Amino acid sequence: MLKFDVKTTDGNARTGRLEVNGRKAVTPMFMPVATRGSVRTLLSKDLKELGVEALISNMYHLLIRPGADIIQEVGGLHEFMNWDGVLFTDSGGFQMIRKGFEQDIKENKVKFKSELDGTVFELTPTDDVELQFKMDTDVAMCLDYCPPYPAERETLEASVDKTTRWAEECRKVDGDIFGISQGGIEPDLRAKSCQALVDIGFQGYALGGLSIGEPAEKMYAMFDIADEIYPQEAPRYVMGLGSPVEMLEAIERGMDIFDSAYPTRNARHGSILTHKGSLDIRKAKFKKDNGPLDPDCDCSICSEYSRAYINHLCRAEELSWMRMATLHNLHFTLSIFKESRRAIADGSFQGYKEKFQKNYG
Amino acid sequence: MLKFDVKTTDGNARTGRLEVNGRKAVTPMFMPVATRGSVRTLLSKDLKELGVEALISNMYHLLIRPGADIIQEVGGLHEFMNWDGVLFTDSGGFQMIRKGFEQDIKENKVKFKSELDGTVFELTPTDDVELQFKMDTDVAMCLDYCPPYPAERETLEASVDKTTRWAEECRKVDGDIFGISQGGIEPDLRAKSCQALVDIGFQGYALGGLSIGEPAEKMYAMFDIADEIYPQEAPRYVMGLGSPVEMLEAIERGMDIFDSAYPTRNARHGSILTHKGSLDIRKAKFKKDNGPLDPDCDCSICSEYSRAYINHLCRAEELSWMRMATLHNLHFTLSIFKESRRAIADGSFQGYKEKFQKNYG
Numbered sequence: 001m002l003k004f005d006v007k008t009t010d011g012n013a014r015t016g017r018l019e020v021n022g023r024k025a026v027t028p029m030f031m032p033v034a035t036r037g038s039v040r041t042l043l044s045k046d047l048k049e050l051g052v053e054a055l056i057s058n059m060y061h062l063l064i065r066p067g068a069d070i071i072q073e074v075g076g077l078h079e080f081m082n083w084d085g086v087l088f089t090d091s092g093g094f095q096m097i098r099k100g101f102e103q104d105i106k107e108n109k110v111k112f113k114s115e116l117d118g119t120v121f122e123l124t125p126t127d128d129v130e131l132q133f134k135m136d137t138d139v140a141m142c143l144d145y146c147p148p149y150p151a152e153r154e155t156l157e158a159s160v161d162k163t164t165r166w167a168e169e170c171r172k173v174d175g176d177i178f179g180i181s182q183g184g185i186e187p188d189l190r191a192k193s194c195q196a197l198v199d200i201g202f203q204g205y206a207l208g209g210l211s212i213g214e215p216a217e218k219m220y221a222m223f224d225i226a227d228e229i230y231p232q233e234a235p236r237y238v239m240g241l242g243s244p245v246e247m248l249e250a251i252e253r254g255m256d257i258f259d260s261a262y263p264t265r266n267a268r269h270g271s272i273l274t275h276k277g278s279l280d281i282r283k284a285k286f287k288k289d290n291g292p293l294d295p296d297c298d299c300s301i302c303s304e305y306s307r308a309y310i311n312h313l314c315r316a317e318e319l320s321w322m323r324m325a326t327l328h329n330l331h332f333t334l335s336i337f338k339e340s341r342r343a344i345a346d347g348s349f350q351g352y353k354e355k356f357q358k359n360y361g
Numbered sequence: 362m363l364k365f366d367v368k369t370t371d372g373n374a375r376t377g378r379l380e381v382n383g384r385k386a387v388t389p390m391f392m393p394v395a396t397r398g399s400v401r402t403l404l405s406k407d408l409k410e411l412g413v414e415a416l417i418s419n420m421y422h423l424l425i426r427p428g429a430d431i432i433q434e435v436g437g438l439h440e441f442m443n444w445d446g447v448l449f450t451d452s453g454g455f456q457m458i459r460k461g462f463e464q465d466i467k468e469n470k471v472k473f474k475s476e477l478d479g480t481v482f483e484l485t486p487t488d489d490v491e492l493q494f495k496m497d498t499d500v501a502m503c504l505d506y507c508p509p510y511p512a513e514r515e516t517l518e519a520s521v522d523k524t525t526r527w528a529e530e531c532r533k534v535d536g537d538i539f540g541i542s543q544g545g546i547e548p549d550l551r552a553k554s555c556q557a558l559v560d561i562g563f564q565g566y567a568l569g570g571l572s573i574g575e576p577a578e579k580m581y582a583m584f585d586i587a588d589e590i591y592p593q594e595a596p597r598y599v600m601g602l603g604s605p606v607e608m609l610e611a612i613e614r615g616m617d618i619f620d621s622a623y624p625t626r627n628a629r630h631g632s633i634l635t636h637k638g639s640l641d642i643r644k645a646k647f648k649k650d651n652g653p654l655d656p657d658c659d660c661s662i663c664s665e666y667s668r669a670y671i672n673h674l675c676r677a678e679e680l681s682w683m684r685m686a687t688l689h690n691l692h693f694t695l696s697i698f699k700e701s702r703r704a705i706a707d708g709s710f711q712g713y714k715e716k717f718q719k720n721y722g
Contacts (some may be wrong), residue, residue, distance in 0.1 A: 036677040037670070043681055044665070066648060066673045074651050074669045082665045287427060290435050304405070304443045308435045309398070312427045316397040319680060320404055 025053035060092020076136025267325035386414035421453020437497025628686035
């Protein structure tokens with residue numbers, strides 16, 4: 001069973017320790033996204049060297065290829081990926097509903113066609129969670145129903161109700177499962193959704209359906225609601241949030257766990273995170289720039305390679321630059337969490353956050 | 362000045378030590394190809410971990426982008442690439458002549474348009490070698506004139522004459538320079554070309570214009586000719602040869618240095634080198650194969666990842682599989698050289714070669 005202990009607090013912000021199946025992680029923590037069983041351009045060894053303690057894969061993507069049976073046959077996801085750290089899987093609800101291949105969302109079943117070969121899948125919320133455990137995840141996420149943004153209040157109400165009913169179905173499975181609240185940025189609906197999950201009872205609690213286009217301040221208000229309703233002793237997870245500024249606001253409001261493709265996807269598009277904001281390394285002005293990607297960064301890429309070299313590799317379409325940018329952006333993101341944990345333990349989180357955000361611009 | 366010492370011999374095969382600008386390598390050796398200043402998918406740290414001691418870049422590709430001035434400004438190629446091992450550069454003659462952008466090969470000048478932006482370059486053989494040193498290479502290769510295969514005897518004769526005249530021009534530059542013989546697979550022309558280079562005098566001697574479609578046995582005969590004519594005390598370099606079987610034949614005939622895109626380019630196309638020949642890791646039959654790429658390999662990829670996982674990453678178009686395949690194929694190729702050096706030192710090279718080739722099929 002998942003164990004979580006809050007260690008220190010600083011205002012509403014907190015540090016903690018999470019342990020599941022003997023695998024450990026300290027919080028606040030960031031999980032790189034290994035959607036299809038791999039963090040793009042990296043090997044598991046790179047992740048260990050970066051100090052990553054937890055990853056999140058996606059059940060939907062792994063179900064349609066290579067399939068749950070194959071993953072089980074080859075020893076499960078940890079073995080398959082050579083990853084001995086904590087592993088979360090997302091239920092894939094977001095993908096099943098959003099990608100235009102939703103066929104039939106009945107009251108208690110999701111039916112969809114694989115985008116790869118047309119195979120039809122029909123899953124109950126219980127099936128979904130069972131498949132996540134079959135794949136050998138440490139923590140399964142509930143199947144939730146995430147409406148688009150913006151959505152009418154009626155749509156949001158219906159999504160909260162459906163998400164709650166599905167959460168009850170998911171909870172029938174024995175294992176470490178996190179509930180996911182919906183409700184968009186409507187305070188009462190978000191509160192209702194959070195409370196319903198607490199009433200059912202999970203090992204951890206997530207916020208879904210955020211960071212999809214709504215104003216930041218309205219999203220922050222949802223963190224406050226979750227902080228109030230979700231139990232203090234349980235880990236709280238904000239799904240899909242990756243911007244450094246927004247993550248610090250969420251940490252300040254008592255959130256513990258984060259995942260996002262933001263640092264890795266941005267890296268592959270040439271967008272480099274630095275303490276003075278992001279820069280586009282592909283630009284001509286970096287051709288002769290002998291400095292590191294970020295002068296305030298101590299990662300292996302910043303110590304060993306120049307902007308000029310990485311700019312050249314971009315232009316020459318040499319694949320290694322994507323790896324360099326990914327290693328740097330992940331190190332940068334993880335360092336925000338390391339600094340946050342240190343600042344919370346010191347009681348100086350507020351000052352750290354403000355200084356970071358002022359530099360970042 | 363480049364130093365080279367033959368350490369042990371076994372028949373015509375030999376082990377040696379090469380030192381240039383304080384950088385060292387043992388021979389027979391294999392140089393991965395860093396055409397545009399990077400071995401595709403790898404960082405310099407990976408190369409060090411693999412035990413690579415020397416790389417070869419390409420002056421032509423680096424001249425058209427980012428340019429010799431930029432490379433000099435940012436501290437030269439070693440600094441740019443973060444590579445403190447031995448560095449060779451190819452003159453780019455092969456590219457200048459082959460890529461369809463040859464504009465005007467006068468007696469003593471190559472004129473070509475950049476394939477990237479149309480910039481016109483006009484270089485004498487002396488200019489070419491000077492540009493290689495300007496970029497901070499350890500060893501420059503002569504500009505040679507490589508005809509296609511098959512070519513008429515007249516064409517081959519003319520290419521030998523031009524290559525010899527160009528070699529004289531290249532030799533005007535003070536520095537560590539290797540001559541390159543031409544002459545296709547015509548024994549007398551190859552011998553004439555080799556002898557002309559020896560008469561001019563270089564720090565090392567290469568064979569160019571081979572492995573471009575001719576029968577293997579006829580190519581091997583050229584190694585015998587080179588072994589006889591090229592000085593025993595100088596390093597001998599067979600350019601562009603990458604097949605394990607062919608490299609062993611060349612080592613047996615006294616050749617010391619090799620470079621080829623073979624292991625790295627094949628890797629990126631899913632072709633995995635194993636002790637039992639190559640396999641296509643993309644094939645469906647590997648979907649559930651929990652074994653390593655090559656059961657007889659001790660590389661980090663074979664110890665940590667299965668064929669099933671790498672097959673999945675190929676199908677999911679996750680970039681990391683190319684890196685895995687590249688690391689394995691390079692380790693495999695380098696291990697042939699390590700084993701060859703050990704076998705030569707033991708006086709058992711013939712047996713090693715035969716055993717390897719029998720397994721490899």
